[in-house]
Every structure is written in structure tokens, then in C-alpha cells.
Amino acid sequence: xxxxxxxxxxxxxxxxxxxxxxxxxxxxxxxxxxxxxxxxxxxxxxxxxxxxxxxxxxxxxxxxxxxxxxxxxxxxxxxxxxxxxxxxxxxx
Amino acid sequence: xxxxxxxxxxxxxxxxxxxxxxxxxxxxxxxxxxxxxxxxxxxxxxxxxxxxxxxxxxxxxxxxxxxxxxxxxxxxxxxxxxxxxxxxxxxxxxxxxxxxxxxx
Numbered sequence: 589x590x591x592x593x594x595x596x597x598x599x600x601x602x603x604x605x606x607x608x609x610x611x612x613x614x615x616x617x618x619x620x621x622x623x624x625x626x627x628x629x630x631x632x633x634x635x636x637x638x639x640x641x642x643x644x645x646x647x648x649x650x651x652x653x654x655x656x657x658x659x660x661x662x663x664x665x666x667x668x669x670x671x672x673x674x675x676x677x678x679x680x
Numbered sequence: 681x682x683x684x685x686x687x688x689x690x691x692x693x694x695x696x697x698x699x700x701x702x703x704x705x706x707x708x709x710x711x712x713x714x715x716x717x718x719x720x721x722x723x724x725x726x727x728x729x730x731x732x733x734x735x736x737x738x739x740x741x742x743x744x745x746x747x748x749x750x751x752x753x754x755x756x757x758x759x760x761x762x763x764x765x766x767x768x769x770x771x772x773x774x775x776x777x778x779x780x781x782x783x784x
Contacts, residue, residue, distance in 0.1 A: 595685040603694045610698050610721050614705030619713050626717050629698075633724050636694075639686070640735040642743050649727075652750045657720060657757045664713055664761045668768045 599639060606632040620665050627658050691732035699725035712767060712774040716760045723753045 609629035616622045630653040637646035698721055705718030727746045734742025764774055771778045 593685050599686045599690060603690070606694065607697050607701070610701040613717055613721060614701055614709065614714070619711055622714060622717055626720060629721065630724065633728060636691070636728060637731055640691075640731050642731050642735070642746075645727075645731060645743055645746055648747065648750055652754055653720070653724075656754050660757050660761050661713065661716060664716075664764055667765060668713065668774050 595639070599636075602632050602635045602639075605629075606636070619669055623658065623661050623665050626661070627654055630654050630658065688732060688736040691728060695725045695728040695732070697725075698722075698728065710775050710777050712760075712764045712776050715776065716757060716764070719756070719760075720753060723749055 606629055609625045609632060612625035613622045613629060616625060630649065634646040634649040634654075637643070637649055702718040702720075702722035702725065705721065706715055709715070709718070727749055730742040730746045730749070732742075734740060734746075767776075767779055768774050
């Protein structure tokens with residue numbers, strides 16, 4: 589009976605999620621989309637922490653990053669963002 | 681041990697990939713918010729490295745350092761948000777190439 593490497597499969601899946609979401613962060617046109625994809629990347633890093641048996645750090649990752657840092661970034665995006673696209677500039 | 685089926689090098693490759701993506705984001709975008717998010721990505725890559733080494737060497741020091749890094753990242757984002765809001769108020773944009781007051 590062949591042994592299925594579940595650990596390896598889970599790692600590869602979540603590594604794909606991490607790298608994909610990180611690429612989305614730097615490649616997305618809209619800053620708000622970048623912020624949402626940053627949340628996905630941070631949560632998948634928390635999953636990696638769980639697989640490395642660092643459960644407390646995973647909890648801290650979710651609390652500090654997703655609960656604090658991402659909320660702050662969202663706050664800044666809401667205050668700072670202007671509608672993307674050069675033709676949607678509003679005349680003063 | 682079942683957990684040992686993922687080699688340590690895989691985590692190092694993942695960490696290097698995320699770090700390189702963060703560097704790419706800093707070098708290519710002009711939005712100050714994108715700078716902040718790319719720095720978060722790079723800090724997370726370093727954290728993955730620290731936790732992976734802490735696991736494979738059976739040493740808790742890496743996890744403690746990761747806690748310090750998380751506190752540092754939170755403080756850095758708080759300061760960065762303040763700077764970005766002041767940038768927006770003064771230049772009406774968060775494009776870092778617009779802010780040239782300190783250059784001559």
C-alpha cells in the first residue's frame with residue numbers, strides 16, 4: 589500500500605496559495621484588491637505555521653496581521669484611494 | 681515522524697520566492713501603500729524562514745524572534761500609515777515619485 593504524502597500535498601497546495609496571492613498583491617491594478625490578496629497571503633502563512641507545529645504563532649499571525657495590520661491598511665486605502673484610471677479624474 | 685515528510689528546503693524556497701515577490705513589488709510600484717504591503721510580504725518571508733528553522737532544528741528561538749518581528753511589523757505599519765496620510769494631505773496623492781520636497 590502506497591503511502592500518500594499528505595503533508596507534502598498540503599504544503600504544496602498552500603505554498604501555491606501563498607505565492608499566488610503574493611504575486612497578486614504586487615501585480616493587481618487596484619490597491620484594494622492588493623489589500624484583500626495580502627489577507628489571503630497572510631492567512632496561508634498562518635497555515636504554514638500550523639504545519640510547522642507553531643500554533644501560537646499561527647494565532648498571533650491571524651490576530652496581529654489580519655486583525656491589526658490589514659485593518660490599518662484597509663483604513664489607509666479607504667482614506668487615500670482615488671478611483672483608478674486616468675480618465676476618471678474629477679475636476680476640482 | 682510524519683511531519684518530516686516536507687523537506688526543510690521547500691520552506692526555504694517558499695520563503696525566498698515570497699521575499700523576491702516583495703522586492704519586485706517595491707521596485708516596480710509607485711504607490712506608497714504598495715510599498716507597505718510589499719514590506720509586509722518580505723517580513724512574512726523572513727518569518728517563514730525563522731519558524732521553519734525552529735521546527736527542523738528543534739529550537740524555540742526562531743519562534744521567539746518571529747514574535748518580535750510581528751510586533752515590529754505592526755509598529756512599522758502604524759508609522760507608515762501616518763506617513764502615508766500626511767503624504768496624501770500634502771501632495772493630494774500617494775505616488776512616491778511626486779514627493780520631491782526634500783530633493784533639490
